[in-house]
Amino acid sequence: MKTLMICFSQTGNTRKIAECIEEGLLDAGAQCELKTLSEVDSASLTGYDLIGLGAPVFWYKEPFNVEDFIKALPEQNGRHWFVFCTHANVIGNFFPSVTEKLNKKGAKVIGFHHSYADLTVPFYPKPSYTSGHPDEIDFEEAKAFGRNIVITHEQVLQNGDALIPEPGPVSSGEWIEESKTMTREKVSQMLPKFTINLDTCTQCRLCEDNCPVGGIDIDARPPRIQDPCIYCWRCVTICPTLSVEADWDPLVAMAPANYARYKKELNKVAARGEFRWLIDPESIDLNDPLYKQWQRDLKDGGKK
Ligand SMILES: Cc1cc2nc3c(=O)[nH]c(=O)nc-3n(C[C@H](O)[C@H](O)[C@H](O)COP(=O)(O)O)c2cc1C
Numbered sequence: 001m002k003t004l005m006i007c008f009s010q011t012g013n014t015r016k017i018a019e020c021i022e023e024g025l026l027d028a029g030a031q032c033e034l035k036t037l038s039e040v041d042s043a044s045l046t047g048y049d050l051i052g053l054g055a056p057v058f059w060y061k062e063p064f065n066v067e068d069f070i071k072a073l074p075e076q077n078g079r080h081w082f083v084f085c086t087h088a089n090v091i092g093n094f095f096p097s098v099t100e101k102l103n104k105k106g107a108k109v110i111g112f113h114h115s116y117a118d119l120t121v122p123f124y125p126k127p128s129y130t131s132g133h134p135d136e137i138d139f140e141e142a143k144a145f146g147r148n149i150v151i152t153h154e155q156v157l158q159n160g161d162a163l164i165p166e167p168g169p170v171s172s173g174e175w176i177e178e179s180k181t182m183t184r185e186k187v188s189q190m191l192p193k194f195t196i197n198l199d200t201c202t203q204c205r206l207c208e209d210n211c212p213v214g215g216i217d218i219d220a221r222p223p224r225i226q227d228p229c230i231y232c233w234r235c236v237t238i239c240p241t242l243s244v245e246a247d248w249d250p251l252v253a254m255a256p257a258n259y260a261r262y263k264k265e266l267n268k269v270a271a272r273g274e275f276r277w278l279i280d281p282e283s284i285d286l287n288d289p290l291y292k293q294w295q296r297d298l299k300d301g302g303k304k
Helices: 013-027 064-071 094-104 136-159 173-181 184-190 206-210 234-238 249-271 290-299
Strands: 002-007 031-036 050-056 080-087 108-116
Touching: 002 013, 013 031, 013 050, 013 080, 013 108, 013 136, 050 064, 050 136, 064 094, 080 094, 080 136, 094 108, 108 136, 206 234
Parallel strands: 002 031, 002 050, 050 080, 080 108
Antiparallel strands: none
16 A cells, blocks of 8 residues: 655644554555655645645645645545644644635545644744643554554445545534634734844855745845745744844734633643643743743844
């Protein structure tokens, strides 16, 4: 059985989970290739019995580049796929949203796996509510998923589609509604615009090389940035000199209200035994967002 796993990961959480699933697939006797989303040409996926697609949850659903990838897929003729993700506080509508799009391409989505993971965004603090994840227990669960999906694939082939599970888990209804409003247009309006500070930029090109959609040209004058953009902040989080600048304060101001909603959701999920708190939520200082932590570290002569 030939398997391909396609993974989009920026801060490494989804990649770690993908490697565990791969281990499980190999344990179960499948062949497996693990590729990054940018390495894969959606038009040439022939020869695989099963394809896995993994990404972080952005805006309570799949990132815009993953949406574009699925849109460009040719007809899948009933081929089996599985979908996995990592996320912080709210998984939202990720699985139904991806499944609906893959189904439209004739793919059958036969399995779902998710893991909680740390959150790295400039306007929220570190640690975050989900810091510490994914841990050893999450890794073992991902390996078990890899072993089991091989069995599910065989069972669905032999016994039919009635064995295909519903896409899930999903968050409470309010988040599902919110996920549906998160269009590119709305997200772009919600977020601050970025500029590159040429006085501090060292031309290391990490932002340019790591932008998932080629939206940066630091040689242009003024530098081109966010053109195009999937609003992932990778350019900000990766810049070692904090030269990708934005006004984060309006988002920092929203943190207390957002964190109250996140805590409510996480407590609900924890009560069902589906989330383990690894840190004390009361220990988080919402007035100390990551970008301020980075500024202090740089000022102290350390690394961001
Ligand atoms: C732009 C952006 C949007 C995000 N939106 C959500 C979200 O809606 N729900 C959530 O639980 N986590 C959200 N996260 C957190 C990521 O899903 C989480 O940190 C994930 O593990 C990152 O995966 P990676 O390390 O593979 O890039 C968001 C992170 C970023 C950068």
